[in-house]
Amino acid sequence: MIRTGLATREGTALDNADAARVYRLANGTVGAAVVDGIGHGPHTSATVPLLAEVAARISARRGPIAGLLTASELIADAGADGAEADAVAVALRAFPDDDVMVVNWTGDSRAYGWNGERLELYTDDHTVGKQLRANGVALNIARAHDNWLRTSLARASIGTVYTAGIKDPLVILTSDGVHDQIPEAELTALVREHADDPQALAAALVAAARPDDTGYRDDATAVVISR
Helix, strand or coil: CCEEEEEEECCCCCCCCEEEEEEECCCCCEEEEEEEECCCCCCHHHHHHHHHHHHHHHHHHHCHHHHHHHHHHHHCCCCCCCCCCCEEEEEEEECCCCCCEEEEEECCCEEEEECCCCEEECCCCCEHHHHHHHCCCCHHHHHHHCCCECCCCCCCCCCCCEEEEECCCEEEEECHHHHCCCCHHHHHHHHHHHCCCHHHHHHHHHHHCCCCCCCCCCCEEEEEEEC
16 A cells, blocks of 8 residues: 655645646556646646646656646647746655556656655756756856756656656655745654654654745645655
């Protein structure tokens, strides 16, 4: 039996532009997705839950690459008003009889794995800042570009949706309102404390996200999958 937990909390800017869904097939296979809408445009809060639902259901049936690319088709066109939603996302499929959970992502949503002793980040943020650091640019310069996305769900393709296989028995999917607004040591401590209860862990991660120096707190969303 695969156990799951899901939590989301609205930030300080307008409505909640995050969404997450978990879907379980008749054979016990689980698909899950976290979708983080970009900005708070006229369609974002209405469309993002649909994207998460599609991504989770298709991930369970066809795998998370198909899940994200199918969700991408819903927003690939800007629409008649030119203001259709866009987002970043991470999706997962877990088979009940397989010790590897497969994750795909685009943008800066993340997947972490917990093996009972250490928390490991298995995804790589698709941001300009991350790319600059990888190429040796000074940290103070690269940090200023961390909010510049190199790709997004609306522009996703088979070449921009990356894959990771995770053998850890616990996987955590997060929007940046969680991992950018909780210090790494605190994140690890929360996972250690609540690892036996996926729903309690998801709720604790979302509740721990704190405002920055300006008082801004992003929407925060987490899904936890435990084999």
